[in-house]
Amino acid sequence: MRVSKHLPAIHVEHNKNTMNCPTEKMPIPDKVYVSMVQHIGAPCQPKVAVGDLVKVGQVIGDSDAYVSAPIHSGVSGKVTAIETTMTSMGIWDPIVTIVLDKKQEVVEGLAPPVVTDKDSFLKAVRDSGLVGLGGAAFPTHVKFNPKNLDEVDTLIINGAECEPYITSDYRAMLEDTDYIIGGIKNTMKYLGIKRCIIAIEENKAPAIKLLRDLLKDSPEIEVMELRSLYPQGAERVLIYEATGRVMPLGKLPADIGAIVSNITSIITLEKYLQTGMPLVAKRITVDGTAVRTPKNVEVLIGTPINEIIEFCGGYKRVPRKILMGGPMMGRAIYDDGTPLIKNNNAILAFDKEWAEFPKETACINCGRCVKACPLHLMPTSIFKAYDKKDIETLKKLKVPLCMECGCCSYVCPAKKQLSFINRLAKQLVQEGGKK
Amino acid sequence: MSRYSQGSLIVSSSPHILDNITTTRIMLDVIIALTPAFIMSGVIFGPRAILLTVTCVAACVAFEAAFRYITKKDNTITDLSAVVTGMLLSFNLPANLPYWMAIIGCFVAIVIVKQLFGGIGQNFANPAITARIVLLVSFATPMTTWPLPKQVMEAADAVTGPTPLGILNMGTGLEAIPSNMDMFLGFIGGSLGETSTIALLIGGIYLLARKVIEPAIPVAFIGTVFIIALITGQDPIFHICAGGVMLGAFFMATDYSTSPLTTPGRIIFGIGCGLLTMIIRLYGSYPEGVSFAILLMNILTPHIDSLSRRALYGVMKRGEEK
Numbered sequence: 025m026r027v028s029k030h031l032p033a034i035h036v037e038h039n040k041n042t043m044n045c046p047t048e049k050m051p052i053p054d055k056v057y058v059s060m061v062q063h064i065g066a067p068c069q070p071k072v073a074v075g076d077l078v079k080v081g082q083v084i085g086d087s088d089a090y091v092s093a094p095i096h097s098g099v100s101g102k103v104t105a106i107e108t109t110m111t112s113m114g115i116w117d118p119i120v121t122i123v124l125d126k127k128q129e130v131v132e133g134l135a136p137p138v139v140t141d142k143d144s145f146l147k148a149v150r151d152s153g154l155v156g157l158g159g160a161a162f163p164t165h166v167k168f169n170p171k172n173l174d175e176v177d178t179l180i181i182n183g184a185e186c187e188p189y190i191t192s193d194y195r196a197m198l199e200d201t202d203y204i205i206g207g208i209k210n211t212m213k214y215l216g217i218k219r220c221i222i223a224i225e226e227n228k229a230p231a232i233k234l235l236r237d238l239l240k241d242s243p244e245i246e247v248m249e250l251r252s253l254y255p256q257g258a259e260r261v262l263i264y265e266a267t268g269r270v271m272p273l274g275k276l277p278a279d280i281g282a283i284v285s286n287i288t289s290i291i292t293l294e295k296y297l298q299t300g301m302p303l304v305a306k307r308i309t310v311d312g313t314a315v316r317t318p319k320n321v322e323v324l325i326g327t328p329i330n331e332i333i334e335f336c337g338g339y340k341r342v343p344r345k346i347l348m349g350g351p352m353m354g355r356a357i358y359d360d361g362t363p364l365i366k367n368n369n370a371i372l373a374f375d376k377e378w379a380e381f382p383k384e385t386a387c388i389n390c391g392r393c394v395k396a397c398p399l400h401l402m403p404t405s406i407f408k409a410y411d412k413k414d415i416e417t418l419k420k421l422k423v424p425l426c427m428e429c430g431c432c433s434y435v436c437p438a439k440k441q442l443s444f445i446n447r448l449a450k451q452l453v454q455e456g457g458k459k
Numbered sequence: 460m461s462r463y464s465q466g467s468l469i470v471s472s473s474p475h476i477l478d479n480i481t482t483t484r485i486m487l488d489v490i491i492a493l494t495p496a497f498i499m500s501g502v503i504f505g506p507r508a509i510l511l512t513v514t515c516v517a518a519c520v521a522f523e524a525a526f527r528y529i530t531k532k533d534n535t536i537t538d539l540s541a542v543v544t545g546m547l548l549s550f551n552l553p554a555n556l557p558y559w560m561a562i563i564g565c566f567v568a569i570v571i572v573k574q575l576f577g578g579i580g581q582n583f584a585n586p587a588i589t590a591r592i593v594l595l596v597s598f599a600t601p602m603t604t605w606p607l608p609k610q611v612m613e614a615a616d617a618v619t620g621p622t623p624l625g626i627l628n629m630g631t632g633l634e635a636i637p638s639n640m641d642m643f644l645g646f647i648g649g650s651l652g653e654t655s656t657i658a659l660l661i662g663g664i665y666l667l668a669r670k671v672i673e674p675a676i677p678v679a680f681i682g683t684v685f686i687i688a689l690i691t692g693q694d695p696i697f698h699i700c701a702g703g704v705m706l707g708a709f710f711m712a713t714d715y716s717t718s719p720l721t722t723p724g725r726i727i728f729g730i731g732c733g734l735l736t737m738i739i740r741l742y743g744s745y746p747e748g749v750s751f752a753i754l755l756m757n758i759l760t761p762h763i764d765s766l767s768r769r770a771l772y773g774v775m776k777r778g779e780e781k
């Protein structure tokens with residue numbers, strides 16, 4: 025049942041400063057540091073040893089687990105270390121260090137995969153190393169293969185890019201348009217999905233127009249305009265806005281007949297199908313008040329962030345906060361030597377003025393957080409119940425539904441860290457549930 | 460190449476940007492919105508009205524600072540909520556109320572109703588309204604001796620007199636009820652800040668425009684008063700301009716801490732306020748019922764909140780998973 029056409033959303037300053045910056049290819053670095061944890065699910069085991077020579081496109085990490093995706097080298101060179109270090113995911117994991125020989129030799133036998141049916145298609149998706157590039161980093165071949173695939177009638181392509189600052193998906197839509205269309209058609213063909221909706225926020229009018237023109241003769245693929253509000257790109261919200269379907273707690277998109285894929289994921293997939301080159305580089309937006317020349321850059325996975333920023337003119341002010349991802353849901357990193365991983369779509373560096381927050385004050389019960397939550401949760405009641413460690417009430421308030429989008433924290437005049445408290449509350453409910 | 464790492468970099472939880480709205484900014488907006496009525500109180504009742512408001516504001520701020528200091532809690536006077544409470548309380552008092560009584564009211568509002576319940580956002584009853592009711596039952600005569608506006612004083616040859624609602628309540632001398640124009644501008648007897656409908660309306664519209672409040676409560680409140688007046692054959696314009704309806708609907712009933720969180724809840728709350736106001740006005744022994752109505756609805760707020768939860772996403776009204 026569709027009660028209203030839209031879910032609540034908030035207006036956040038777009039700051040899409042790099043919309044008109046064509047993607048520049050960053051020169052290859054001297055060293056790359058490839059993390060073995062680049063997706064949700066089972067981490068990879070290194071498939072190379074110290075001293076090995078590797079080539080572009082070679083598998084360097086993999087796992088036998090189903091929910092996992094292989095990791096490839098984007099460079100040719102020599103493995104000099106495999107060490108456990110703190111990754112950007114905040115856990116200790118093996119990182120493979122490769123010193124480049126700068127020849128960029130491609131691994132023997134790299135060729136477009138032979139795809140003839142659903143199974144060979146899904147194998148190709150896995151072999152491409154693809155994970156959800158919108159942020160979640162869930163292995164794509166798993167997402168594309170739900171138990172009830174025959175019930176899935178809609179492929180939704182997420183081109184919302186609702187996070188402020190980030191424009192890499194927008195640039196992708198303009199620069200890799202053909203791959204988008206090819207990727208969609210292949211996915212629909214091999215998965216047997218009849219309809220596709222490409223959902224794009226209306227602030228990206230040129231991309232919408234371009235895709236609409238190219239898709240004139242493909243009525244099965246619809247380009248849909250979303251309102252330019254946050255968080256239109258969050259999976260639950262996107263499915264609702266695009267199809268009006270509600271995804272209850274604990275259900276997957278496929279349960280309500282939809283598969284969602286990010287626009288960059290589709291491009292990466294199609295590139296692999298055409299060339300056999302797996303996911304080894306990423307288009308990212310580099311921006312923020314501390315960066316001299318904001319840009320869109322194509323970077324090899326494993327490149328340290330400080331080198332990427334150096335490529336963008338270096339820091340113009342002393343950075344106080346560096347984010348992987350957007351300001352609403354991105355992660356603040358501990359160290360600017362952290363290497364890039366697959367699901368990064370932006371590096372944002374901010375100065376002191378921007379990074380320091382006002383002090384938290386008492387909740388004034390204003391109801392702004394309640395009004396802002398896209399999923400109709402009541403963050404003020406949640407944090408009060410969390411303070412009392414009242415698991416029963418937290419369950420009633422449906423905390424596990426919270427997607428940590430940050431809308432509630434954003435609008436709170438008391439500057440309460442509501443979405444953070446929600447995360448803790450979710451953990452509490454989970455632990456409490458186990459007992 | 461310089462490296463930045465832990466220590467120099469802040470690592471905090473997302474989101475990393477916040478709206479620039481703050482509690483202080485909200486309270487400042489309320490103060491701005493109350494200013495037209497504050498000025499009009501001076502015009503209508505003279506400098507005594509201005510002095511009384513200043514006294515109340517000073518007393519509220521002093522009580523809040525003292526309480527926070529004695530109980531060793533963060534000083535919260537910079538959030539300006541004590542200033543708002545002081546203004547609202549004085550707006551609910553007759554302009555010539557003795558200062559010491561007003562200060563007792565401030566003590567009740569700030570210390571007993573607000574701070575003893577934990578400070579801003581924690582109190583269940585509106586501080587200014589509760590203080591006014593306490594003063595009303597403690598000092599009934601001075602609290603209901605209404606100074607008259609200068610013009611009315613000359614015409615009636617008296618210094619004090621009944622409010623328009625008082626006249627209506629007595630049921631005699633109805634010809635003394637002022638014109639709707641005088642009521643709209645505020646040249647009538649009454650509490651010092653409640654008489655000028657136009658000034659309060661300007662403030663209310665400012666609050667709506669700044670999105671400090673939503674229309675739900677004022678519209679439901681004033682609308683209900685209007686409709687009941689119409690049904691019972693009274694002059695609806697008179698009833699929404701008289702007494703504390705405007706002040707109550709825009710500034711007192713919309714107090715965040717003591718009104719429901721959701722829009723449906725706020726509509727119910729507003730209707731309740733309007734209904735109770737009119738019942739007291741028409742059938743009660745007090746001529747005016749806005750304060751009692753709001754206080755009663757304050758008490759019901761937690762219940763309204765739990766009854767009017769929004770249908771959660773993915774969960775049907777009755778709480779079943781869809």
Ligand code: SF4
Pocket residue numbers: 396397398399400401402403425426427428429430431432433442443446
């Ligand atoms: S973080 Fe959670 S509670 Fe807050 S607005 Fe987003 S979904 Fe709602």
Ligand code: SF4
Pocket residue numbers: 386387388389390391392393394403404435436437438439440442
């Ligand atoms: S937005 Fe902040 S101050 Fe307002 S009710 Fe929610 S938690 Fe309280």
